[in-house]
Amino acid sequence: MKLYDYVLSPSCYKARLMAALVGVKLDIRPVDFHPGAEHRGPELMALNPAGSIPILEDGDLVLTESSAMLVYLAAKAAPQWLGNDTAGLAARVQQWLSFSHRLTASLGAARLHEMLLRPGNIDALQGQGTAALRELEAGLVEQHIRGQRFLASDRPTVADIACFPYVALAPDGGVSLDPYPAIRLWSRTIRGLDGFIEMPGIHRLHELKPEPVPVVGEA
Amino acid sequence: MTRDTMIDGWYPVSLASQLDAHGRSTALMGEPIEVRRGEDGNAKVTGGNGRALPACIRYGHVWSSLGDPQKPLFAIPEADQPGRRLVDVGVVRVRCSPLRAVENFLDIAHFPFVHTDILGAEPHTEVQNYKVEIREDEDEVWATQVRFYQPQAAKSAEGGITTEYMYRVPAPTCSILYKTCPPRPGEWDVITLFVQPLAEDLCDVWPWMALFDDETPMTDLIHFQQTIFVQDRSILENQIPRLLPLDPGMEIPTRADLTSVAYRRWLKRHGYTYGAQLVAQ
Amino acid sequence: MPAQSPAGPVALWRTRSGRAAAFADRCPHRGMRLSHGFVRGETLSCIYHGWSYAQAGNCLRIPAHPALTPPDTIRVATQHVEDGGGIIWISVGEPAAPPPRFEGLAPLRSMVVEAGIVALEAAAGTRAAGGLLDYTHDDRAVRLLLAPEGQARTLMHVLADEDSNPGERIAASRAAESLRRVAEDIARGGIAR
Numbered sequence: 001m002k003l004y005d006y007v008l009s010p011s012c013y014k015a016r017l018m019a020a021l022v023g024v025k026l027d028i029r030p031v032d033f034h035p036g037a038e039h040r041g042p043e044l045m046a047l048n049p050a051g052s053i054p055i056l057e058d059g060d061l062v063l064t065e066s067s068a069m070l071v072y073l074a075a076k077a078a079p080q081w082l083g084n085d086t087a088g089l090a091a092r093v094q095q096w097l098s099f100s101h102r103l104t105a106s107l108g109a110a111r112l113h114e115m116l117l118r119p120g121n122i123d124a125l126q127g128q129g130t131a132a133l134r135e136l137e138a139g140l141v142e143q144h145i146r147g148q149r150f151l152a153s154d155r156p157t158v159a160d161i162a163c164f165p166y167v168a169l170a171p172d173g174g175v176s177l178d179p180y181p182a183i184r185l186w187s188r189t190i191r192g193l194d195g196f197i198e199m200p201g202i203h204r205l206h207e208l209k210p211e212p213v214p215v216v217g218e219a
Numbered sequence: 220m221t222r223d224t225m226i227d228g229w230y231p232v233s234l235a236s237q238l239d240a241h242g243r244s245t246a247l248m249g250e251p252i253e254v255r256r257g258e259d260g261n262a263k264v265t266g267g268n269g270r271a272l273p274a275c276i277r278y279g280h281v282w283s284s285l286g287d288p289q290k291p292l293f294a295i296p297e298a299d300q301p302g303r304r305l306v307d308v309g310v311v312r313v314r315c316s317p318l319r320a321v322e323n324f325l326d327i328a329h330f331p332f333v334h335t336d337i338l339g340a341e342p343h344t345e346v347q348n349y350k351v352e353i354r355e356d357e358d359e360v361w362a363t364q365v366r367f368y369q370p371q372a373a374k375s376a377e378g379g380i381t382t383e384y385m386y387r388v389p390a391p392t393c394s395i396l397y398k399t400c401p402p403r404p405g406e407w408d409v410i411t412l413f414v415q416p417l418a419e420d421l422c423d424v425w426p427w428m429a430l431f432d433d434e435t436p437m438t439d440l441i442h443f444q445q446t447i448f449v450q451d452r453s454i455l456e457n458q459i460p461r462l463l464p465l466d467p468g469m470e471i472p473t474r475a476d477l478t479s480v481a482y483r484r485w486l487k488r489h490g491y492t493y494g495a496q497l498v499a500q
Numbered sequence: 501m502p503a504q505s506p507a508g509p510v511a512l513w514r515t516r517s518g519r520a521a522a523f524a525d526r527c528p529h530r531g532m533r534l535s536h537g538f539v540r541g542e543t544l545s546c547i548y549h550g551w552s553y554a555q556a557g558n559c560l561r562i563p564a565h566p567a568l569t570p571p572d573t574i575r576v577a578t579q580h581v582e583d584g585g586g587i588i589w590i591s592v593g594e595p596a597a598p599p600p601r602f603e604g605l606a607p608l609r610s611m612v613v614e615a616g617i618v619a620l621e622a623a624a625g626t627r628a629a630g631g632l633l634d635y636t637h638d639d640r641a642v643r644l645l646l647a648p649e650g651q652a653r654t655l656m657h658v659l660a661d662e663d664s665n666p667g668e669r670i671a672a673s674r675a676a677e678s679l680r681r682v683a684e685d686i687a688r689g690g691i692a693r
């Protein structure tokens with residue numbers, strides 16, 4: 001499976017993270033998104049006329065929406081991540097998958113503006129991002145009350161992976177996560193999952209390893 | 220504090236490869252500027268009131284100044300050495316003092332915690348003694364014989380190695396590091412951090428590299444450096460205070476921080492205080 | 501986690517053995533926010549260079565100099581913390597009295613309101629007493645514990661009846677959301693519905 005990938009893209013990271021969590025090895029094809037704008041070049045436009053990344057290729061199948069990639073990776077390697085057990089669960093997963101596009105359009109665009117100088121109305125983007133974070137916070141609080149740690153269930157599903165990256169990277173776009181305790185707790189739980197990988201802007205949870213015995217006088 | 224003493228300096232304002240007739244609107248120390256390619260193919264930079272500003276193209280970037288530069292742009296002789304790949308990493312904006320961005324670049328002790336498993340990893344956290352000096356002839360800050368254990372020192376490195384570094388600060392918002400070069404022992408890779416001060420607490424950072432590496436695809440080299448820098452970005456945006464404190468007592472340096480101590484002393488001596496604070500607030 | 505106190509931003513954390521502590525949210529080394537740090541055992545470490553601090557605020561470890569015992573002068577300012585009934589209280593200086601206990605109530609969630617206490621009172625249609633605001637929404641009583649963060653922002657802790665079931669708790673959480681919407685409308689100078 002080949003992923004057209006950019007290290008700083010939270011959408012590409014969704015696919016990388018999902019693959020790592022379910023143990024699928026991806027063949028990474030780095031795209032010079034910034035500064036080169038290679039995603040707008042002829043080769044990638046031919047593959048995805050929308051001019052966006054990620055793009056996932058598996059034989060004849062070409063996917064250009066990260067949510068579809070999450071579903072594909074889960075269905076192939078770890079179907080429990082789909083959350084298909086009951087009608088209610090399946091619908092809740094879809095609810096959050098759709099919601100995740102609002103995160104991309106608000107927090108993602110704010111991040112591109114603040115970090116990579118993309119044009120945009122930053123106040124409006126940050127405002128929409130804050131509104132989305134408040135909804136997510138409320139949703140997670142209600143999940144807690146139900147005794148569930150993740151967005152759709154008590155176990156992680158593709159919904160969590162679809163929402164996690166843009167949320168965790170909200171501060172990159174000038175939107176603080178300080179006001180959202182339930183989001184921070186959920187984010188830590190995801191970061192502690194077996195097989196979790198980081199992307200730039202999301203630091204390693206050093207507490208997962210015990211304090212090492214220091215090496216003195218080595219270099 | 221003040222931009223007076225820094226006004227005559229050269230600052231990066233664009234990638235040379237992205238210069239076009241359409242132009243780019245940006246800023247230098249609070250003043251809006253325009254950068255574009257002139258009819259003669261040269262870079263043209265205009266200031267807030269339409270006045271023409273000095274401009275030159277060097278090390279992959281367009282450089283300009285709000286004042287009257289007394290010196291040409293600092294030299295990086297290695298950049299002209301044949302066989303090097305020149306890497307335009309691209310701009311990253313950071314809400315921090317331009318001086319804090321440079322100081323972070325001079326620091327190795329954060330590698331295990333911020334660039335985990337790439338530039339450093341516990342338990343290899345020790346910073347051995349190294350040499351720091353202000354070279355009076357060149358008027359530059361230098362740190363040499365800096366050694367650190369690194370799991371993946373460069374895109375071309377395979378496995379952990381002890382890397383040697385030299386750091387150089389030729390201008391208040393620019394730094395160059397020389398680093399052991401895995402494919403070519405005896406030579407140094409050149410990695411720079413060129414910082415464009417937009418405001419005292421906001422900067423555009425233009426990393427740039429001149430490497431001996433014929434193997435790694437260009438995009439991988441760009442992504443490696445962007446990864447490193449964006450890992451630093453979330454630190455830089457969360458240091459308090461925003462401005463670099465030049466007043467000893469605000470922060471606690473150890474032996475590992477001697478480069479930072481020398482850098483701050485050098486800034487203070489020259490009155491390079493745009494992006495700094497002199498007294499504790 | 502990050503929090504606010506009258507003495508400025510704090511990093512709130514809990515040791516492995518369960519003791520809560522509040523530090524000034526600034527590492528004395530190079531000013532990084534300590535609320536971005538990590539807890540191992542009984543220490544909080546800074547994410548930037550890994551300096552570790554004990555619950556009392558003294559520095560225990562500087563990873564760049566593993567053989568060095570940090571001098572006692574390197575310390576973070578701490579604040580007094582009381583941890584009771586599911587609520588963490590901070591006091592600047594020695595507290596005169598222990599924090600109040602809310603018999604029969606359980607904390608549900610904390611939320612930030614972009615409005616001052618006056619707007620919250622107007623939205624609830626009642627006055628706060630001793631930091632507590634009682635709000636009735638659809639015949640359901642919600643008790644709110646208010647901590648002002650300046651004039652225009654309030655940290656609001658939602659307390660629910662200890663015996664309430666999940667459905668009632670979710671309703672209380674939603675009631676608090678409604679109150680926040682109205683209070684923020686008022687604060688923006690809009691008209692409350």
Ligand SMILES: N[C@H](CCC(=O)N[C@@H](CS)C(=O)NCC(=O)O)C(=O)O
Nearest residue numbers: 009010011051052053054064065066
């Ligand atoms: N198709 C969406 C697009 C994700 C997205 O917004 N990708 C960004 C990069 S992070 C992009 O390609 N933007 C195109 C552009 O900004 O030119 C998905 O897969 O979720």
Ligand code: FES
Nearest residue numbers: 527529530546549
């Ligand atoms: S700033 Fe906290 S350890 Fe350096």
Ligand SMILES: [Fe+2]
Nearest residue numbers: 323329333451
């Ligand atoms: Fe760094």
